[in-house]
Structure formats: C-alpha cells, structure tokens
Amino acid sequence: MxxxxxxxxxxxxxxxxxxxxxxxxxxxxxxxxxxxxxxxxxxxxxxxxxxxxxxxxxxxxxxxxxxxxxxxxxxxxxxxxxxxxxxxxVIVGYGLTETSPVTFSSYRDSPIEKRVSTVGLLGSHVEAKVINENGDIVRTGVSGELCTRGYTTMLCYWGDPDKTAEVISQSRWFRTGDIAVIDDEGYCKIVGRIKDVIIRGGENVYPTEIEQILYQHPKVKNVQVVGVPDKRLGEEICACIELKSGVTSTADEIIQYCRQQLARFKVPKYVEFVDHYPLTVSGKVMKFKIREDMVQKLGLQHIHPY
Missing domain, CATH: 3.40.50.980 (Rossmann fold)
Incomplete structure (x- = not known):
C-alpha cells in the first residue's frame, strides 16, 4: 500500500x-x-x-x-x-445511469481499430436500434438516435411519470439521446449527443468529429467543442483548448490546422485557450457549463439562436 x-x-x-x-x-x-x-x-x-x-x-x-x-x-x-x-x-464500455451498468462494450481480443474507435458490441440479453427523426430504424452505417432495451433499463424516474414517458416507450425502448452508428459487424460508434449538435446555417455539425481532429494536433492536450449563438447562422463553432505543458499556440494556428482537415462549415470560428474544464464529481466534462462560460466570455448573451 x-x-x-x-x-x-x-x-x-x-x-x-x-x-x-x-x-x-x-x-x-x-x-x-x-x-x-x-x-x-x-x-x-x-x-x-x-x-x-x-x-x-x-x-x-x-x-x-x-x-x-x-x-x-x-x-x-x-x-x-x-x-x-x-x-x-484496454476496453471501452458504454452505458447511462438509466441503463446501468453498460449496454455495449469491447473485448480484450477485439481488433485494436474497433477498440479505439467504437464502444464495442451489444451485451447479452440487451437489444439496440438506431432511429431517425421519424422513429424509423435506419440502415447499418447510418447515424441516428441510439435506443436500447433490456434488463439494464431502469423502471422509471422516481415520482416523475411524465419524464419517464419522454425517454421510455410503452414497449420499453429507452431513448439514449446519443447519436450513434452501428456497422455491419455490430460495433457501435457514438457520434455525439443530440443536445450537443451544432446547427450552423442549417448544417448539422457534430462536436465529436472536430474534437477527434484537434486531438491529433501535437500541441493539444484536451479539447471541447461547443455551439454558441450567432446572429446570421444561428450557431457558430467554438473550440475550447487545453494545451500541453510548455507549449504555446494561437487561435489562427488552430483554425488553419482545422481548414486543412475539415470541411469549411466545420471549422471553428472561435478558439479559446483554457487551463481546465468544469467537471462533475466523477470527472466528466460539463459541456453545458463550458457553453455558458463561452457565451459570457465572447459577449454573446444577447443573441438567441433560431
């Protein structure tokens, strides 16, 4: 000890x-x-x-x-x-408090490329589907909202039947609020959260995609991408970056890097450098708080996205 x-x-x-x-x-x-x-x-x-x-x-x-x-x-x-x-x-597990402990996980002998890029395969005695905005099941390889059903699903939110009905259907399908893609082998990739999707000029932008690119930058230790209000486009992209120790960078350097890696409409308009992120007691990043902080810092409180 x-x-x-x-x-x-x-x-x-x-x-x-x-x-x-x-x-x-x-x-x-x-x-x-x-x-x-x-x-x-x-x-x-x-x-x-x-x-x-x-x-x-x-x-x-x-x-x-x-x-x-x-x-x-x-x-x-x-x-x-x-x-x-x-x-x-090392393996990855995926689940929510409402579907504890996990519904998907990789295995120690899963191919490395699957272990680093997906949350693995569906667990035993659990079902999953990916649906579009109309509730229809999409084809493999197509993104949509991930829904799961099985013994891991909670019974209800205590004392809140209306909130329970929002996320659990009468047939016991739980809507996770996560955007996912399931491939032909059954491996699931989480693309992002529905509430975190940035709608920029009518284009859906998934913060996770931009974050994955920025993590490859040699100076970036950690990054969180959020949407902030914009008068013309509804929302704009803001990258909040924590740099590695002993290095410096500029917003222009980061933006130029993104222009080489991403489609034009996915390039952040704002780049802010931070020392840390607001975390929950379990170490999870609170994106909603980051967004609130960036709106204040950038002086965008008066703008309301459509």
Whole structure:
C-alpha cells in the first residue's frame, strides 16, 4: 500500500484506491507500487495521466488491461493508453445511469481499430436500434438516435411519470439521446449527443468529429467543442483548448490546422485557450457549463439562436 491509497482484497483479487479523489501522480504511483494489472477511469483521467510530466518515470509494465467509460474517448487518447501505458488490452464500455451498468462494450481480443474507435458490441440479453427523426430504424452505417432495451433499463424516474414517458416507450425502448452508428459487424460508434449538435446555417455539425481532429494536433492536450449563438447562422463553432505543458499556440494556428482537415462549415470560428474544464464529481466534462462560460466570455448573451 502506498501513502494515501487503500487496498481491498477479495477472492484473491485486490482493488486499489490511490486517493480519496483522483490524482494522476498518486494513481501512477499506486500502479507502480502495487503492480496493478488493470486500470479504470473516464477519458479525462487518462488524459491527465498521459500528460503527467513524469509519466515515463513510472514503471507501468504490469498493466495490460482496464476499462474506460463515462464519456466518449478520443481515438488518439486510446492509442496513447495502449502504447504509452502498456494497456494493450484496454476496453471501452458504454452505458447511462438509466441503463446501468453498460449496454455495449469491447473485448480484450477485439481488433485494436474497433477498440479505439467504437464502444464495442451489444451485451447479452440487451437489444439496440438506431432511429431517425421519424422513429424509423435506419440502415447499418447510418447515424441516428441510439435506443436500447433490456434488463439494464431502469423502471422509471422516481415520482416523475411524465419524464419517464419522454425517454421510455410503452414497449420499453429507452431513448439514449446519443447519436450513434452501428456497422455491419455490430460495433457501435457514438457520434455525439443530440443536445450537443451544432446547427450552423442549417448544417448539422457534430462536436465529436472536430474534437477527434484537434486531438491529433501535437500541441493539444484536451479539447471541447461547443455551439454558441450567432446572429446570421444561428450557431457558430467554438473550440475550447487545453494545451500541453510548455507549449504555446494561437487561435489562427488552430483554425488553419482545422481548414486543412475539415470541411469549411466545420471549422471553428472561435478558439479559446483554457487551463481546465468544469467537471462533475466523477470527472466528466460539463459541456453545458463550458457553453455558458463561452457565451459570457465572447459577449454573446444577447443573441438567441433560431
């Protein structure tokens, strides 16, 4: 046991709690000292560990697997977890509080390209479908709202039948609010959240696509893309970027990079550099709060998107 960590052993397996709340250095230290083989967390936690200045000084050779979930994981982050943290068999799980614990997950022997770019395959005794705006099931390879049904689905929101009826149909299909694509092999890719979709001049822009591109920029540690109000187009794109330690950049540099990688209408109009993001207690990024902060910072409070 390391200072500040707690180990619980059950049935021959030990669970290590490095600290009362997440600290990248204490987590890396615990992995090294306790010779951990598996590591769990949300993407933000892995991003912080990957960007820790002393990452290469820790011995992570005992790691080989783990689980990442809670929010979509950038492809570049998954690749770095595999190569830089020795987690060659890391998997991703997908679920919501309303469909706990998971409905999709990859497997340790799933192809690497599927493990880094999808949330895996549907679990046993669970059904899934992707529907369009009319509620019709779309073909494989076509995006739409992901719906699931099965033993993982909650019974109801306590004391709120109206809210329950909004998300659970009479036939028990749960509307996740996530936009997804399921391929011919059954692997599911989360494209974004319906409420996060940016409607710019009538074009639907998915923040996840822009984020995946910006994660490939050598100076970018983390990025969150949100929509902000615009008088002419309804909404414009704002990229909030956390840079890697010791580097500098400009909005123009980021915009020029995006112009080389993205369609014109997907290029951010605004680029803001931040030191951190508002997080929930479990480490998930609160996009709605980022949007509120950017609206205030950019002086767009008086504009109401159509």
């Amino acid at each position: 390391v200072l500040g960590s707690l180990s619980l052993c059950m049935h021959g397996a030990c669970v290590v709690f490095p600290a009362a709340s997440f600290k990248p250095d204490l987590t890396l230290q615990a992995v090294q000292d306790e010779k951990c083989t598996s590591l769990y967390g949300v993407p933000t936690m892995f991003i912080d560990m990957l960007n820790h200045p002393d990452l290469n000084n820790y011995n992570l050779s005992t790691l080989y697997t783990g689980l990442m979930g809670g929010s979509p994981c950038p492809i570049e982050v998954m690749k770095d977890v595999i190569t830089k943290m020795n987690m060659t068999e």
